[in-house]
Amino acid sequence: MTDFVLRERHGATFVITINRPERRNAFDLEVRQGLAEAIFEARDDDDIKAVVITGAKGVFCAGGDLKSLSESKRPIYKDRDRIRRLHSWFHELVNLEKPVIAAVDGPAFGAGFNLALACDFIMGTPTARFCAVFGRIGLVPDLGGFFLLPRIVGLQRAKELVFTAREVEAQEAASMGILYRIVPAEDLLQEALALAARFHNASTQALGMSKNILNRSFNLDQNTLAELESHAQALALHTDYHDTAVARFLDKQPLEFVWGRPPLNGDQE
Structure with missing residues (x-):
């Protein structure tokens, strides 16, 4: 465990904080290692719901650590391996079968932009800024940018953001569908935690399978998606969560998960 990536529990929500402010939370080796460890912990702990x-x-x-990159030139195949190794854990983040919320204050540039895009919802402050900055230094997007960005903003807008490497401020990011919600800076973490807590009483299995299939939906034809749907629904029908929810419904008891209503157990952490 590294102090450059902090981990904290808030009820069933797992908070991961990049904690290297002296380097503007740059995506350096220690941060990458800490994020990998945190993502695997979130994946493997059934008590974590969001x-x-x-x-x-x-x-x-603020993106990659250019100083460390310039000081550690490697053979070309080593650079290829370095990027490929990122995806051993980044793939787990993109496809983590639990809701993931990015809470963005200030810049999310380069790999930081793509880290935010890997989340299911991005909440940001009025000073949140996003930039596919790679083109400014003659690089191409990495950390999943080619996969994630066009799916959020569309192909033409993704080309514009990559080709120009321009900054996108909060209001424009919201209009593009990058930002789910803009909140005051002083409320950012609490708003993100409140959103996460609303999933604590949901079926993690159903949400996870839905996320898995939605992430694939741009790449598959209708028949293949129908097959995935049928398998997922068969599994969901045999979960304890579904059995309990049906029994509550038939007994005219309130369901545990209804969006917009406070959780029955009062879990707001």
């Missing part, structure tokens, strides 16, 4: 990813002291993540 995840929040944020950055310390007014910065989400």
Whole structure:
């Protein structure tokens, strides 16, 4: 475990904080290692129902650490391996079968932008800024940018953001569908935690399978999606969660998960 990535429990929500403000939470080796460890913990712990990813002291993540990159030139195949190894854990984040919320204050640039895009919802402050900055230094998007960005903003807008490497401020990011909600800076973490807590009483199995299939939906034809749907629904029909929910419904008891209504157990952490 590294102090550059902090982990904290808030009820059933797991908060991951990039904590290297002296380097603007740059995506360096220690941060990558800490994020990998945290993502695997979130994946493997059944008590974790939702995840929040944020950055310390007014910065989400300013992207790659250019100083360390310039000081450690490697053979070309080593650079290829370095990027490929990122996806051993980043794939787990993108497909984590639990709701994941990015809480963004300040810049989310380069790999930091793509880290936010890997989450299911991005909440940001009015000073949140996003940039596919790679083109400014003659690089191409990494950390899943080619996969994630067009799915959020569409192909033409993704090309514009990559080709120009321009900054997108909060209001424009919301209009593009990047930001789910803009909240005051002082309320950011609490708003993200409140959103996460609303999933605590949901079926993690149903949400997880839905997320898995939705993530594939752009790449598959209708018949293949219908097959995935049938398998997922068969599994969901045999979960304890479904049995309990049906019994509550038939007994005219309130369901545990109804959006917009406070959780029955009062879990607001």
